Every structure is written in C-alpha cells, then in structure tokens.
Amino acid sequence: MEQKRLLLFVTLSATVIFVWQMFIFPRIAPPPQPAAQQQAENAPAQDEPEQDGLEQDLPLVAQKPLKDGEVKPQPEQPKEQKPAFARNPRRTIVLGSLDPESGYFLQAKITTQGAAVMEASLNDPLYRDLNDKKKPLKVLDEFSGAKEVSRSLQIEMKQLDKKLEPFLTNTRRTDWKVLEEIKDPDDPKIIQAVHLGLTAPDGSIEVHKVFRLEKYPVPPDEDFRQFRNTKQAGYLIHFDLKLINESSQGQVLDYQLLGPVGIPLENADNTRKFRDVRIGFLQNDMSIDTETLNAPDIIEEVQAKNVEKYTRAFQFAGVDVQYFAALLSPDGKNFKPELVNGEMRSNYSASVEPVLIQQNVKNEAQSRVTIKVNSEEIELPAGGETEHSYALYAGPKRESLLGPPLKAAEIMDFGFFGPVAKLMLWLLTTLHSIGLSYGIAIVCLTVMVRGSLYPLSRKQALGAQKMKELQPQIAELKKKFGDDREKMGRAQMELFSKNNYNPLAGCLPIFLQLPIFFGLYTALNNAVQLRGTPFLWIDNLAAPDALFKLPFNLPILGDNFNLLPLITVGLFVVQQKLFMPPPTDKDQELQHKIMNYMMIGMGFLFYRVPAGLCVYFIASSLWGICERKLLDFQAKRRPATTTDPNVIDVTAESKKSSSNKKQDKKTKEKDDKPEKKGWFARLQEIADQAQAQAALNEKQRDQKSGDKGPGKKSKKRR
Structure with a gap:
C-alpha cells in the first residue's frame, strides 16, 4: 500500500513539474534579451533610475531521457518579446x-x-x-x-x-x-x-x-x-x-x-x-x-x-x-x-x-x-x-x-495715442542719454510739455481769473431774472461777450493735454528701461513707490504705503481751489462737492500707478500752480475791468445795434491783437470767433422767432 502511494506521488510530482516547465513558466517569464550596449559619456546622477532589460537566469530542471523515436516537446514561444531599453543618466x-x-x-x-x-x-x-x-x-x-x-x-x-x-x-x-x-x-x-x-x-x-x-x-x-x-x-x-x-x-x-x-x-x-x-x-x-x-x-x-x-x-x-x-x-x-x-x-x-x-x-x-x-x-x-x-x-x-x-513689434501696446507715446519714449531716452537720471528726465519732459502748451494754459488761467471776477455780476443777474433760465442765459452770454470771455476756451488746453497724458502713461508702461530704476527714495519708477510696508492689508489699496499718489492728489486739490471760482449758488456748491468726491476717487485710482507717472503729475501740478500765482501777481499790477450788469439789455435789439456791437468787438479785438501770433494763439482765436459767431446766430434766430410769433409786434428803432 505504501509503495503504491509513493509511486503515485512521484508520478504526479513529475507531471506537475513537466507541465510547469514546458507550458506555464515560459508564458509568465519569457526568455531574456541581452541588454543594449551603452557608452557612458557622463557620470550618472544620484537619482538615476533603475536599469531595464537586465538578464535573468532560468533554473535548470532535470529532464527524463528520451526513448527511441520520441520527439522532444518544444516550449510554446511568446507572441511578442519585450525589447530592451537602456536608460541614460540625468544631467x-x-x-x-x-x-x-x-x-x-x-x-x-x-x-x-x-x-x-x-x-x-x-x-x-x-x-x-x-x-x-x-x-x-x-x-x-x-x-x-x-x-x-x-x-x-x-x-x-x-x-x-x-x-x-x-x-x-x-x-x-x-x-x-x-x-x-x-x-x-x-x-x-x-x-x-x-x-x-x-x-x-x-x-x-x-x-x-x-x-x-x-x-x-x-x-x-x-x-x-x-x-x-x-x-x-x-x-x-x-x-x-x-x-x-x-x-x-x-x-x-x-x-x-x-x-x-x-x-x-x-x-x-x-x-x-x-x-x-x-x-x-x-x-x-x-x-x-x-x-x-x-x-x-x-x-x-x-x-x-x-x-x-x-x-x-x-x-x-x-x-x-x-x-x-x-x-x-x-x-x-x-x-x-x-x-x-x-x-x-x-x-x-x-x-x-x-x-x-x-x-x-x-x-x-x-x-x-x-x-x-x-x-x-x-x-x-x-x-x-x-x-x-x-x-x-x-x-x-x-x-x-x-x-x-x-x-x-506689434506686441508693444502703445494704444490709440501710439505716435505720441513713441515720441514721449524717445524724448525720455534722449534726455537719459545726455546723462540725466530717468526721474530728472521725466521732470524735464514735463517742463517741455507744459512749456509748449503755455500759450493755451495761460489763456485758460486768464479765463478762470476773469470768471472769478465776473461772479458778482453773474450773481446779480440771477437775482434779477430769477428762475427765467432763457433770459438768464442770454444775459450771461452777453456779459461774457462784453468782457471778451469765452467759457469754452478753457477746454482746449485740457483736450490738447489728453493725448500727451495717455501717451506718457502708455510710454511709461512700455518703457523697460524704467524697470528697476531708482529715484530719490523710489526703488522702481515702473512700480508704485512703496515707502514702507503696512502691518495690514487694505482692500483695493494693498499693504504698501505709497506717498507719491497722496502728494499728487493733494496738488490736484490745490489746483482746483486756485482755478475754480467760489460758488455763488446751490448748483455751483453741488458742483464743488462733486469735484471733491472726484478727487477722493482719483486718489484710489492713482494709488497703484507707476511712480514715474506720479512724478510727471507732481511736476505738472507744480508748474500749473506757479503759473497761476504769476498771473495773479500780474493781475494785481493791472486790474481787470468788468461790465456793470445793470446796463445789460436782454430784449431783442435791432440789426443796427447788433452790427454796432459786432463792429465794436472787432475794433477792440484789433486793438488787443498782438503783432505776432503763434500756432496755438491762432487756434485759440479761431475757436473764439466760432463761439462768438454761434452766439450771434442763435441770438438772431431768437429775435426772428419773437418778431413772427402770434400776438407779438416787432420792435423797431427809428
């Protein structure tokens, strides 16, 4: 009985080993391929990964001797052999x-x-x-x-x-x-x-x-x-x-x-x-x-x-x-x-x-x-x-x-005022090339810009000063005409005309400065040469001045204390006080309040602009303040004359009186006309003449409609 069990055990064991070696093992462990030869040009890094394709030794198994005529069974070959892949060192x-x-x-x-x-x-x-x-x-x-x-x-x-x-x-x-x-x-x-x-x-x-x-x-x-x-x-x-x-x-x-x-x-x-x-x-x-x-x-x-x-x-x-x-x-x-x-x-x-x-x-x-x-x-x-x-x-x-x-080159974003921005950038680079720092170059650029606009800005300042002088007369007209806005408007325009004041003349310098402002802003945002450039306490003219770090973070403003934007807004407020006449009614008081709120808004708007732009605004504001003080000094030496509002006739006038007024105005302009006028002065004169002609045409249309209206008779002077 024991011999039968032993024989059965040996037979089963041999069968299992034979099946394992011939059929199962080749499928899960295919014959290895030789590793690819590699010349190591550099020493491998410390984190070099393990090599693939290493050869493996297969165990040797004793085989039974073959009988006469018996064919040795061949193991089943894998369908696809795994190729070798030699890894390289990290360098x-x-x-x-x-x-x-x-x-x-x-x-x-x-x-x-x-x-x-x-x-x-x-x-x-x-x-x-x-x-x-x-x-x-x-x-x-x-x-x-x-x-x-x-x-x-x-x-x-x-x-x-x-x-x-x-x-x-x-x-x-x-x-x-x-x-x-x-x-x-x-x-x-x-x-x-x-x-x-x-x-x-x-x-x-x-x-x-x-x-x-x-x-x-x-x-x-x-x-x-x-x-x-x-x-x-x-x-x-x-x-x-x-x-x-x-x-x-x-x-x-x-x-x-x-x-x-x-x-x-x-x-x-x-x-x-x-x-x-x-x-x-x-x-x-x-x-x-x-x-x-x-x-x-x-x-x-x-x-x-x-x-x-x-x-x-x-x-x-x-x-x-x-x-x-x-x-x-x-x-x-x-x-x-x-x-x-x-x-x-x-x-x-x-x-x-x-x-x-x-x-x-x-x-x-x-x-x-x-x-x-x-x-x-x-x-x-x-x-x-x-x-x-x-x-x-x-x-x-x-x-x-x-x-x-x-x-x-198109990735340079110079915007709508590209030619002006390129001109500003060229001027900055030229001033720096003669030995000036970029901070001083910005100040010099401001002087050049404001100097070229001096005839217009002087006209604007004189207009603001004259408007200040006319405020009492305007207040008298408001008392005289009350809520009659039509008569008030006619009387006010006649007052302006007799005192040679054009309310729209002050807008021209502002409009001419807008391209320069936007052009300079764009130039500073594209001037890589300003990046990292110091000036005074400023480390980088292309970024906010960041005088010191705040211990907390403010919404919108951030965690840096920027001094230059505060100085800029402060000078804007001073300029506003100098140029705007004092309010004489509730409408003007409301306008002043709106301007004050706008200054606060500009403070938030300018708080994170590049320091170089703030330097420009500060220099420009100081120029404007000095210019205004100089005009005030000249005005004290030569006081201005204004028209008495009580002599203004707001009724429709005859063509003769209109023509006389027009002739008087032309005579006065001829007397006041300087010998030589620049391009800006001629441009201002054209604007004044156009405004006067428009006011005269409107006045004549009002006269004509009044003469032809129902139940009204035309007034004629003989």
Missing part, C-alpha cells in the same frame, strides 16, 4: 554665460529629462531680479505641476510614447542621451550648443534635438547699451528637431511642441498687464495679424473643453508680460509657408493652440499660460528623416529688438 548642460562681457546675452540650462530648457537667464546688468538685484532675471523657468514638470521646448510624440509605455516612461520624463557638446572656440569652458538623442526601444524611431546659442561680442566702435538694445539675435535660443525612421518600412510621425514656460509676472498686485498669449499670423501679403488671448479666456475654453486650434501659419507664438516676451518662431531653410485655399499654411505645423499650465484660483488673470505647436503628419519612408528648426526669443520688449526677422 544639466549649461549653455552661454552670465558674464555680460562674454559675448552671450543669455545663459540657458538644458536638462536631459525630456531634452528641454530648464531655465534661461539674462546677463545684462539692466535686467536683474526685482526681489534680489544681485541675481540675474530668469525669463524662462520650469514649473512643477501636480502630475509632471512643464518645461520650454519639450515635445510629445505619441508614436514614440507608445513604444516607451511598457517601461512606464515617455519622451517628457525619460532622460535623453547627450550625443555631443560643442564648446566655444574662444573659451572652452563655455558650452555653445548641445546635441541630444532618444531612440525607441525597438530601434524603429530616432529623435534628435540640438539647442544652440550664438555669440555676439560688442564691436569696439559700438556702445554696449546701444548694441544690446538692437541685436535681436543675441536673445535667441536656436532649436533643431530631427525625426528619423530607422525601421524597414514607412512611418507617419508627428509631434507636439510646448512653447515658453515660466516667464516672470512682476509687480503682480499692481500691474494691469498679465501673461497673455500672443500669436502673429502670416497674412497673404506676408504682413502680420496679431491675436491676443488672456488667461481668463483660455481658462474658460479649457473648462468648456473647447480650446480653439488656429490652423493659419504663424510667424511667432508665445507669451508676453509688461516688459518681457518669450516668442517661438519657425526658422531655417526648411520653413516654407504657402497659400492654401486663401489662407497661409505652414509646412511645419498643422495648428497652434493656447495651453493652461496652472490656474490661479484667487486671480485667474495671474494664471500660467503658454502655447503648443501641433505638427503636420510627416510621412517618412524607410530610412527617411526630416528636420524642423525654430528660434525662441527670450528678452525685453523693445521695438528695436522685436523687428524683422521676428516681426513681433
């Missing part, structure tokens, strides 16, 4: 230099993870980090999200990602192999370009990336600042992408290229310009049509899952903030846009679309956005390859730097 390659004398404008850090730009910094001393001026400004920087890191110029390839999926990685997360580092021939310590590559585990697809910076030393006969402000090529990161089909049959490949990431949003609490996506589309005549997409609109499209893809060929696409821009542009001899169905199409990209990197819940306008380029489907034959070249501009927003070949 960071630094291109360019932070030394402004090196000839490079940038320092760019390239990471092997995803073969992308980790960060890019400007080495110009003019562009420093506002939080720590000892550090250079990073115009590009990686952003670590919840799922993965976003970096500039990283790509996605679904064909290659599918082959990397079994190894739990993709083109963005895996480390690419450093194939070549190109040194600066003049300084071997500086790397000028780097060549990286990635091959599919089965060897069917090969992708190459080349990042390159060009060197532009300042010529001996040129000024450093002038050269840096005009040399666009120094701010370009050149990027070449090559796709190779290494398989024995044709393939269709495509890629998605991420645009610039990490452009800094400075002075976020006070700025009115946030991160905007800018795309410059090519028109049929090769001109540029610029499209602007702000962060809230992009968030709305993303949440609605309806992000628009633009199929037109683009000249540039990227992100800009107040003073800096990062723009991607197709480059190289292979870029050949063509007209298709009345629309310019690119042979590089099928479309370009906005991308939301990170949403700011508190303030959507401060969210991080960029663009993504979706390539055309590229048909490559066996052994075929294609190359697409791009240039990424990462630098300041200056018209001299954004011109051709980038053709992105």
